[in-house]
Amino acid sequence: MEEVSVRPKAVAATRSSELSRRLWRNKWIYVMLLPGVLYFLIFKYIPMYGLIISFQNYKPFKGVSGSEWVGFEHFQRLFTEPDFFNILSNTLILFVMNILFYFPIPILLALMLNEVRFGLFKKVFQTIVYLPHFMSWVIIVSISFVMLTMDGGIINQMISYFGWEKINFLLSPEWFRPTYIVQVIWREAGWGTIIYLAAISSIDPQLYEAARMDGAGRLRQMWHITLPAIRSVIVVLLILKIGDVLELGFEHVYLLLNSMNRNVAEIIDTYVYTAGLKQGQFSYSAAIGFFKSFIGLVLVMLANKMAKKMGEEGVY
């Protein structure tokens, strides 16, 4: 009897001493992890905790612990404010434009680039189209501004050369969305090809040979071999893109935003910035930010589930 009751304790003791021995042996590794872990805790997790201010009337001098609780008041305000629906729809429209007009382009470019046999051409092309990705939005937007202005911008000079009416790209609401998406494509389309090209390069060349034997031309090879082979990469990137649903780039939109196009250009991010930091409505704008992050998380999980149902691996 005695022995039986003693044994599990002894086993547990050796186990825990084994664990503490392992922990001690790796103590310097934990020291190495410390700065990084602290970074994530302070600048990523404390802000997540800070989201509770969206259930409070946060007063800066009282802090999170001293501010008054108001429950879902800010969220209720969100859904009754007509402004909010305008902002939400602006955000969703830009998101859908991203999926429809931007997302397929790197895939097409990668397919085209894969057909290039002339190595130097490929290299030069890649060097050029990767470049804009490394420029800040300020630089990209600045370059397009000097090209698009009414007085002396190259685009408007060309338009008037052909005898057409000059277009006020920067100040007219109807030109905001086209300008936005063209800038996105210009900056990111080339860079977006990298991952597809890598996926394509790992396809077994014998597959193409076999297809050629069967008389398949270039386009049929693309359709029946290349595209199915990169399907899983496409699905993963699409899930990630959907997760970024409301991540349209604060900087990019903020730089294009002005009093003339505000009606179509104001998105959740820019609104959070203005309402929160310019007007001091911390709690209300934190609630909007919370709503946004939450929707993003839910959408990634949904997209991932759907991908798995379709027989793909998903991102996690």
Place this chain on the structure above:
Amino acid sequence: MVEDKTLGGRLFAILNYTLLTVIGLITIIPFIHVVAGSFTTSAEMAAKTFVLIPTDWSLEAYKFIFSTSTIFKAMGVSIGVTLLGTVFSMFVTALMAYGLSRRDLDGRKPIMFLVVFTMLFSGGLIPTFLVVKELGLIDSYAALVLPSAVSAFNLIILKNFFQNIPEGLEESAKIDGASDFGILFRIVLPLSMPAIATISLFYAVTYWNTYLSAILYLNESAMWPIQVLLRQIVVLASGMDYSSTLDNVTPPPEQSVKMAVIVVATLPILLIYPFLQKHFAKGALLGSMKG
């Protein structure tokens, strides 16, 4: 693969090369136009529709923007933040990536989860701002570095790279009495130079492009990095409410002056780009495929 000699194949190739050439030109021409425009007189800019090579070479735009201390100061801020920020970020990232690359480490999985979760969910702008404020970082250059010091994406790339180094090398160093720090600095890091270079350059580009942190956390215009100044000079001046940012400017900057400022803000990226380009494809891949 062999060249397709059929008529369809040839047509396809011609169409493909033509389209790609056009796309390449559309990408590069705006840059060339801006560089050319910065080296010409405002008169030529106004007279000609399409300047790709200036006929009337002139440095007047550059003389003008460097006639005040504003640009120098902003460049100095950006260079300083980029150098210090990159070193700091690399240090923290490399230590953490090495720790997480050790498969025998207890608690590795929860820490990895902690990192990956931040890629899916975040507290957002306002709570982050309040943390930075509580830490007393407002109006300090640390606010441009600390809140974005570690990129989860870069961390995962580096961790995966470290994991691919044969474990035997580390084992034998350990038998020879090397410490964990010794293994990291004398064996793992020297073997990872391509990855280190790639990630450093990614960080450097991010710091050079810092804009959001600056407008959030710096109220003093004297502290602004080049990107914020660029916005003041080009974007705001192109809208309506132009407020003069360069001390002694009375008229709004002409096209060629704006272009010169864009060139100055872009130049450092163009200078490191050739080094960057050599490595990044491989580095970015490692991270995204296994991330």
